[in-house]
Amino acid sequence: xxxxxxxxxxxxxxxxxxxxxxxxxxxxxxxxxxxxxxxxxxxxxxxxxxxxxxxxxxxxxxxxxxxxxxxxxxxxxxxxxxxxxxxxxxxxxxxxxxxxxxxxxxxxxxxxxxxxxxxxxxxxx
Numbered sequence: 001x002x003x004x005x006x007x008x009x010x011x012x013x014x015x016x017x018x019x020x021x022x023x024x025x026x027x028x029x030x031x032x033x034x035x036x037x038x039x040x041x042x043x044x045x046x047x048x049x050x051x052x053x054x055x056x057x058x059x060x061x062x063x064x065x066x067x068x069x070x071x072x073x074x075x076x077x078x079x080x081x082x083x084x085x086x087x088x089x090x091x092x093x094x095x096x097x098x099x100x101x102x103x104x105x106x107x108x109x110x111x112x113x114x115x116x117x118x119x120x121x122x123x124x125x
Contacts, residue, residue: 003043010039013048013090016081017074024077028070032057037097041090048090051097060096067094 002010014036021034033055040049052067054060067074071092079089 002040006041006043006045009045009086009090010041010048012082012085013041013050013078014039016078017050017092020074020077020081025070025074028073029063029066032063034067037099045086045088046090047093049093049095051095053097053100064094064096 018036035053037053038051057063
């Protein structure tokens with residue numbers, strides 16, 4: 001369970017990185033719509049695990065690799081924004097959040113089931 005300090009720090013990282021992805025990093029990653037679904041921070045605030053959802057992208061693994069190659073640049077952009085608010089700029093570790101894909105897969109499975117209607121007999125007492 002994360003402490004209040006970790007949660008506040010994670011929200012700050014999420015807000016600033018989201019803004020960077022929306023405004024400044026468009027030139028780095030093209031027309032891919034990048035959403036940060038979750039940020040988890042270690043207790044010492046040294047490492048931030050960032051879970052990304054990539055929309056309008058068919059090659060998610062390749063895009064994730066591009067993001068990981070630009071980690072240093074993204075960290076520097078974030079450092080310029082939060083340097084007066086925090087002591088430590090965390091290392092950034094990016095992961096794909098496949099929750100939406102998993103939910104769509106489950107939805108497809110459930111919609112493909114053929115469930116017969118229940119008998120509507122009333123019990124006799």
